[in-house]
Amino acid sequence: MRARGDVPSNPMPRAAASDEPRRSEKWKARRDTIIDTSAQVFARSGYHATGIAELCAVNGLGKGAFYHYISSKEELLAAIHDRVMDEVMLGADRVAQAGGSPSAQLAMLGDELLDVIHRYPDHVWVFLHEFPALTAERAEQFRGRRREYERRVEAILQAGIDSGEFREVDARLTALAWLGMHNYTYLWLKPGGRVSARDAAKPFADIFIKGIAAS
Numbered sequence: 001m002r003a004r005g006d007v008p009s010n011p012m013p014r015a016a017a018s019d020e021p022r023r024s025e026k027w028k029a030r031r032d033t034i035i036d037t038s039a040q041v042f043a044r045s046g047y048h049a050t051g052i053a054e055l056c057a058v059n060g061l062g063k064g065a066f067y068h069y070i071s072s073k074e075e076l077l078a079a080i081h082d083r084v085m086d087e088v089m090l091g092a093d094r095v096a097q098a099g100g101s102p103s104a105q106l107a108m109l110g111d112e113l114l115d116v117i118h119r120y121p122d123h124v125w126v127f128l129h130e131f132p133a134l135t136a137e138r139a140e141q142f143r144g145r146r147r148e149y150e151r152r153v154e155a156i157l158q159a160g161i162d163s164g165e166f167r168e169v170d171a172r173l174t175a176l177a178w179l180g181m182h183n184y185t186y187l188w189l190k191p192g193g194r195v196s197a198r199d200a201a202k203p204f205a206d207i208f209i210k211g212i213a214a215s
Helices: 014-045 052-059 063-069 073-098 102-119 121-129 136-163 171-187 197-212
Strands: none
Touching: 014 052, 014 063, 014 073, 014 121, 052 063, 052 073, 073 102, 073 121, 073 136, 102 121, 102 136, 102 171, 102 197, 121 171, 136 171, 171 197
């Protein structure tokens, strides 16, 4: 992290100044690795059953070094949740930029979501099982980000209803059904498994869209 302090009276040498961004990038890369490794531990043992000592051990760090990257176990849990939400929101942004019919957007959104679940199975397990452990502002932030994504799904569904492409279904209830259909693929959609994310995405879209299509 770049330290903050008083501005020195003499200019810093150019080489020293250019080291700062590199140190920051290295710090972030190490922190990301800690987040990913810890997600595996939480998915295997559970958040509450995992102690700081175990997290330090699996990351090859002493407590002092660990706290240089992560201030608390709950901050680590929040970072895992953010990793998932960052990825799914990037996917939603790509869908919005691509445009197209509501059916095409819904199919693409499903493809994007399953890709995240396929690439981050441990993070998604923690995301779905351990979110009640988040407290105060972290819990509010997570609920807000999750609701934002749900609104993206609802908006696509409502656009299809308004255009006559989809039946007059309840957009909120239908969005929750869509999310449930996709989210729990984490139980069986594994990297290197028989079915890839793309293998699952197309039939999922066909099943769901045909179910809400206007006759």
